[in-house]
Amino acid sequence: MSLTLRTITRAEHLAFVAARPSASHMQVPSWGDVKPDWTAESLGWFDAEGRLVGVGLVLLRPLPKVKRYLAYLPEGPVIDWRAPDLEQWLTPMLAHLKARGAFSVKMGPPVVARRWSPDAVKAAIADPGLRRLGDAEPTSHEPGAAELAGRLRAMGWRQSEPGGEDGFAAGQPRYVCQVPYAGRSLEDIHRGLNQQWRRNIKKAEKAGVKIVRGGYEDLPVFYGLYSETAERDRFIPRPLPYFQRMWTALTAEHPDRMRLYLAHHDGEVLAAATMLVVGGHVWYSYGASTSRRREAQPNNAMQWRMMCDAHELGAHVYDFRGITDTLEESNHLLGLLRFKVGAGGEAVEYLGEWDFPLNRLLHKALDLYMARR
Template identity: 85%
Template sequence: MTLRLQPISRAEHLAFVASRASVSHMQVPSWGDVKPDWRAESLGWFDAQGRIVGAGLVLLRPLPKVKRYLAYLPEGPVIDWHDPDLRRWLDPLLAHLKGQGAFSVKMGPPVAIRRWSAEAVKAAIADPGARRLRDAEATSYEPHAFDIADRLRRMGWRQTEPGTEEGFAAGQPRYVFQVPFAGRSLDDIHRGLNQQWRRNIKKAEKAGVEVVRGGYEDLPVFYGLYAETAERDRFIPRPLSYFQRMWTALAAEHPDRMRLYLAHHEGDVLAAATMLVVGSHVWYSYGASTSRKREVQPNNAMQWRMMTDAHRLGAAVYDFRGITDTLEESNHLLGLLRFKAGAGGEAVEYLGEWDFPLNRLLHRALDVYMARR
């Protein structure tokens, strides 16, 4: 059965998202408004009866000095990835984007490959023979995911390593940490925290740490902590305007799409974080904290409040987003992995991102350009 692909309205796109159990926050129409340097388009796949059966948000970024585009579907598209005939989904997508002037297409299939329990992650970190997470035995595998990867390769797609989303180096994390909430009470989730987390939550409560929800007007406070975090953890921070634009765009689509939390202690804001919500999937998006007063454990207190609120919202999963897969002690991100693993749950490896060069010369030129930056 062939499928028809065509642009769809925001309303059609949102209606389809609402019909799905889980869709990435980067695959809702408002995410295009967060990325002003990209031109956004909502696409829909229709069956023979005219019903929408798949959707995708595509971002188009112009190549400097040439009217050609990199087309990017972050953590998408939202299609039936287990269909034995993926061509009927992806061939119309490539044809449409080629007609739009795209020289290359990048996508991130939302398909999990492997999962490691928190205990398996802890054991892998302690194992001197495990240099990367993939060196450790996974707790569970998704056998169909490997078949999907093989079919994509046969169709001409090629797997890429995640980037930093600086300029053209668009990329999302291949490894994330998630805490399953479905079918679990809040007490169950609390029991799943490791002893250090439970102790720190209690310590923050005794010290008088108060976690509150903030609004748009509190974003500069969040940003001050975020800039300090960027300097401490050695990453390039986004500008304040990015978070203001994100808040405005997401809130216009849904009043509860984005939340801001702030951890207060005796008049000081010690930590802050953003939380994103799409259906039953909740993400801890951006976190920030100061080095001062760490002994009162504001980060654990803030995360527990966010997890509690996510559970009240009916979340099926609380997503801590990206983690490093490098387990060597010299890796400065290993502490963050330990922190996230302390919440229980599991590390999840996704299929990663895949490229399809529509114009091999321009695609190769982009690779050379990015390698020299």
């Protein structure tokens, strides 16, 4: 198959994504508006008949003082990753980005490699001989994932080394937790919650916790809780204007692209979370809560409301996003893994992010810079 690639309009890009079951929220045109430090461009692949057959949102980050760019396609591009002629898709993309001044290309194929059921994750956590989830026997291997990784290496792509703490990479998470919804009733999904989850949801209801949908005007309340969470969990928070920009950009593209949920109790907001929707894929994006009145269990109540709403929207998956791959009890992120898996989520490993150095010297310089950060 002969493919050509060119820049496309936002409308063309959005129409293509809308016609698919789902795509990453980082591969819709509005995501470029969330990242003002990057230049966003919509790419389109066309077949011999001129039909649009694939799209990608590429973010271009300039190097200081030089008109050269890092090109990044987070959780993309949206192409046929199982195609036998993958070179026909990726070669024109590299040529286009090189002509745009890119010195390196980073992408994240939205391809699953392995899955672990909730029971398999629970068993892995209980096994004293296991230190990482990746060392545990998976419930299933996705066919073709290992072959795809081999083909990318043969083309000159390099798998990014996982950075950050405990498997949380500097880019997008390789390990996530997802609750499968396809073909399941809400009763099935409720039965998939562990005992602790079901108990906590009842406690919240008995305590009088009320979950409400918020809007742009509620983002400062969310942000206050988010800042408290960042201090408690030892991470650097994003600034409030980031979330305001995110809300404005995403909801302008589609009114349900981003939602905000707030857990009220006795006149106070105890927890808040953002939810993102693209087609049948729903993500829990950012969560925040106070340490006060935790016995009211606002987080479980809020997540269950979000899970119910996702089901009502026709979701085929509810995605809790990143999880740690460490299984060590001493790690503070293990509690987050238990919380997400307790909702009936399976651990999912993606193929990870991949780099193609177009200028090896500049790519090496970027690697050194990132290692020192």
